[in-house]
Amino acid sequence: MFRPFPTVLSFVLLCSGPITGYAETYPARPIHLISPFPAGSGPDAVSRLVGEKLSQKWGQPLVVDARPGGNGFIALDALRRAPATGYELGIADIGHLAINPGLFKKLPYDPVKDFVPVTGLYRNAFFVMVSGRSAIRSIPDLIAAARVKPDNVTYGSWAVGSAGHLGAAQLAAGTGTEMLHVPYKDTAQLYTAVANGDVTWALGSYATAGPLVQAGKLRVLAVADKVRSPALPDVPTLQEAGGPAGMETESWLALIAPAGTPPALVSSINRAVRDVMGEPDVKAKLATFGFMPATGPADVVRQWIDTDLGYRSHRAVAGPERGRADATCLWQCPRAVSRAGAPHGLTGGACRIRIPTSKEENSHDSNARGPALGQGRMARRRPAPREYRPGHGQCDRVFP
Structure with a gap:
């Protein structure tokens, strides 16, 4: 006699068995x-x-x-x-x-x-690092150098728009200084460039830059956090070292x-x-x-x-009258990246950074020009593009 119900039930149980046991046998x-x-x-x-x-x-x-x-x-x-x-x-x-x-x-x-x-x-959190041979020995030294010769003070990062990039831009904005950004392909190239003096400073993690710090090739000035790091308890916070109050880059x-x-x-x-x-x-x-x-x-x-x-960056696009319709400027940092109050009157903190053009975005590698900018003398022969600021011929308003 044909009895479909047990057959169907057996089929269902057979199919459902591996699903319930999948996590138990994994991997x-x-x-x-x-x-x-x-x-x-x-x-x-x-x-x-x-x-x-x-x-x-x-x-x-x-x-x-x-x-x-x-x-x-x-x-x-x-x-x-x-x-x-x-x-x-x-x-x-x-x-x-x-x-x-x-x-x-x-x-x-x-x-x-x-x-x-x-x-x-x-x-x-990230640390502010300079070359072990640098004349800059403190945060006030860094700020003073940027105010006296802004064209000569550069900071590096491992990618355009990385936490290291935005945090460094936030430090510049919070101190009212102008510094040039030089992106690198990866952290190894970045910290080597800082140690060699190809760029003035960078934000970095101790996990990656620690060997160069221990070898004396990098000097740590401060940690961009509200508390000191257990990895380097003798290093002051950015505020303790004379930087902007309340700034955190994490x-x-x-x-x-x-x-x-x-x-x-x-x-x-x-x-x-x-x-x-x-x-x-x-x-x-x-x-x-x-x-x-x-x-x-x-x-x-x-x-x-x-x-x-929810706190993603706001974008302000330069109009055709500025001659760079494809240039995009970022003026407000994501809240989780930098919390430096509201310099320049912008809620949540202001950043001054350069965003890749549409051509660079389409290449899926916004670092395409970065590594060459920071390799030895190339950094001086091909300086990084100036970051766009109000009154400097590019973006001059903030989109809410």
């Missing part, structure tokens, strides 16, 4: 972690540390796949296209998920729609996955990472980097993104 093969950061950087070091711990915990290797460059476009576009199976994960910071959408007209990814947050990893790093990754898998990975990040040796290592652990429910990362996107 069954190696996992790839796509990273937009270069090898040797702070985020890279943390991802490898956590990856090694997870490999031991899971019994499966976690392979870090570093794909730096292009303001993170390369890595995040690859992650966006990856299968949502839990075997392709990624890391991204405030620049990739909250700053880039306010800087670029076109992105190869949507930070909200294309990814699901898994957990936060850490938050960190970033955060999060673990993310392609949109559509099963919630059960996200929760399983979240628990595993939180366990690893809570281990004493991991916490101790993060402290030496100057990083503060920031794990928690996945929703916390979504709140970070939503909050920082």
Whole structure:
């Protein structure tokens, strides 16, 4: 006799069984972690540390796949296209998920729609660094040099629109000085350039620049935070050192996955990472980097993104009468990047930075001209473009 009901029920149970057990058997093969950061950087070091711990915990290797460059476009576009199976994960910071959408007209990814947050990893503040051979030995020295010879004072960053770029621009705005920005391809080139004196100063993390600091090739003047860093407790805050009151330049790093990754898998990975990040040796290592652990429910990362996107940069586009219709100026920093009060009368803090033209955006690498600008004498033969300011022939009003 034909009895369809048990057959259908058996089929349903057969199909539903692997779904309920998926997170329990995960992982069954190696996992790839796509990273937009270069090898040797702070985020890279943390991802490898956590990856090694997870490999031991899971019994499966976690392979870090570093794909730096292009303001993170390369890595995040690859992650966006990856299968949502839990075997392709990624890391991204405030620049990739909250700053880039306010800087670029076109992105190869949507930070909200294309990814699901898994957990936060850490938050960190940045240090003001100069060459160990520099005559600048304090924040007042830096400010004075910028006021006397602004054309000779430059600051570098690892990408246009990065936290290091916006924070440095905020320091210039908060002190009423003019300094020129020189973008580099990655942090290794940047800190080497600062140590060699190719650029005057830069904001950086101790995790990445620490070896040069320990070797005496970089000098740390201050930390751009409201409290001193446990990594360098003798280094004053920016305010203590004579800089703008209340200025903080920070970033955060999060673990993310392609949109559509099963919630059960996200929760399983979240628990595993939180366990690893809570281990004493991991916490101790993060402290030496100057990083503060920031794990928690996945929703916390979504709140970070939503909050920082809510304070995304305002754009003011120069009109045709200025001769640069494709030039875009950023005049207000994302709140999470720099909180320096309201210099120049702008709510939330004012930045003076150059935004890539549409041609540069379309190339998916706004750093295309950066590295050459800071390599030895090239920096002097090809100075970085002046950043646009009111009354200097470009943007001269703020869009609310």
